[in-house]
Amino acid sequence: MTTEHMTGTPSMTITPLTSGAMIDASAVKDPAKLDLPAIVDAFKTYGAVVITGCDIRHAEFVAVTERLAGSFMEYVGGANNDRDSAYGASKTVLTVTGGSAAKYAIPLHGEMFYTLPRPETLFFCCINPASENGQTTICDGIKFWAALPDEAKELFETKRLAYRRIYNDDAWKKVYKTDSLDHVRALCAKNGVQLTEHEDGTIETLHVCHAYHDVPAGRAFINSVLVWMAREYIEGIQDSKVRFEDGSELPKELMYKIHAIGESLTQNIDWQPGWLAIVDNMRVMHGRRSYEDGKRDIIMRLSDEPLGVTALAAE
Numbered sequence: 001m002t003t004e005h006m007t008g009t010p011s012m013t014i015t016p017l018t019s020g021a022m023i024d025a026s027a028v029k030d031p032a033k034l035d036l037p038a039i040v041d042a043f044k045t046y047g048a049v050v051i052t053g054c055d056i057r058h059a060e061f062v063a064v065t066e067r068l069a070g071s072f073m074e075y076v077g078g079a080n081n082d083r084d085s086a087y088g089a090s091k092t093v094l095t096v097t098g099g100s101a102a103k104y105a106i107p108l109h110g111e112m113f114y115t116l117p118r119p120e121t122l123f124f125c126c127i128n129p130a131s132e133n134g135q136t137t138i139c140d141g142i143k144f145w146a147a148l149p150d151e152a153k154e155l156f157e158t159k160r161l162a163y164r165r166i167y168n169d170d171a172w173k174k175v176y177k178t179d180s181l182d183h184v185r186a187l188c189a190k191n192g193v194q195l196t197e198h199e200d201g202t203i204e205t206l207h208v209c210h211a212y213h214d215v216p217a218g219r220a221f222i223n224s225v226l227v228w229m230a231r232e233y234i235e236g237i238q239d240s241k242v243r244f245e246d247g248s249e250l251p252k253e254l255m256y257k258i259h260a261i262g263e264s265l266t267q268n269i270d271w272q273p274g275w276l277a278i279v280d281n282m283r284v285m286h287g288r289r290s291y292e293d294g295k296r297d298i299i300m301r302l303s304d305e306p307l308g309v310t311a312l313a314a315e
């Protein structure tokens with residue numbers, strides 16, 4: 001499929017993937033000339049797009065994302081405490097990996113689905129891919145939900161999830177980027193996250209929500225269950241637990257089946273320098289293959305807006 005904007009913008013070729021779609025913009029080359037309405041249309045259809053052929057680096061990434069979204073989030077309340085700025089003093093252009101960052105595989109997840117607020121749209125840009133592996137993975141939650149066994153759909157429609165996280169004194173200061181517990185209390189109260197303060201100085205957050213999210217295109221299976229279960233049951237880390245709201249554990253055999261279904265619908269993004277990926281965080285889960293190369297450098301931005309709403313309306 002090709003697009004030709006009425007203004008004479010050079011055409012892009014859109015190729016559907018197992019999840020999401022690839023947009024070849026090599027005929028456009030200049031990221032400032034990208035046909036943004038056509039990109040937004042493809043994004044709405046496929047839930048995620050990977051734009052190639054425009055050699056987008058830090059400065060171009062900032063410029064393109066700011067034409068596509070009006071506001072960006074700092075990474076506050078997220079599980080990964082080591083996300084540094086990737087662009088000068090900007091607090092919204094973040095490193096995903098690089099340097100000493102962990103290189104393990106990350107199962108499919110929606111970004112920050114264990115808390116609120118959570119981003120609507122994710123932007124990833126490849127500065128340098130790993131020499132081997134290290135692909136970002138994407139999986140369309142609508143296809144994922146449709147492929148779940150009836151037993152799983154019934155379970156997740158009947159029971160909500162409860163994500164419980166325990167932070168010691170050091171951890172919550174890093175996660176919430178503040179020394180003020182009052183600030184954390186206010187943030188949790190504002191977002192409907194339950195906060196419990198324990199006598200030993202640890203705090204506990206509890207967020208209850210469904211394992212799916214309904215979007216205009218349908219019901220999407222999107223959550224943080226696979227990451228949290230791998231962390232607790234495979235790595236043996238005890239600070240984060242996901243259960244059903246009634247306290248019962250998620251059935252492990254069923255979750256292994258669900259993991260396999262997710263794999264069958266997953267698209268690897270085989271990064272090349274200058275590629276840009278945009279992911280609907282209300283619909284499409286993402287993750288990462290493991291890698292060894294410390295030079296892998298992917299940067300990201302999180303927007304609290306659906307793609308294109310503010311900026312395109314203003315153009």
Ligand SMILES: [Fe+2]
Binds near residue numbers: 109110111
């Ligand atoms: Fe993520």
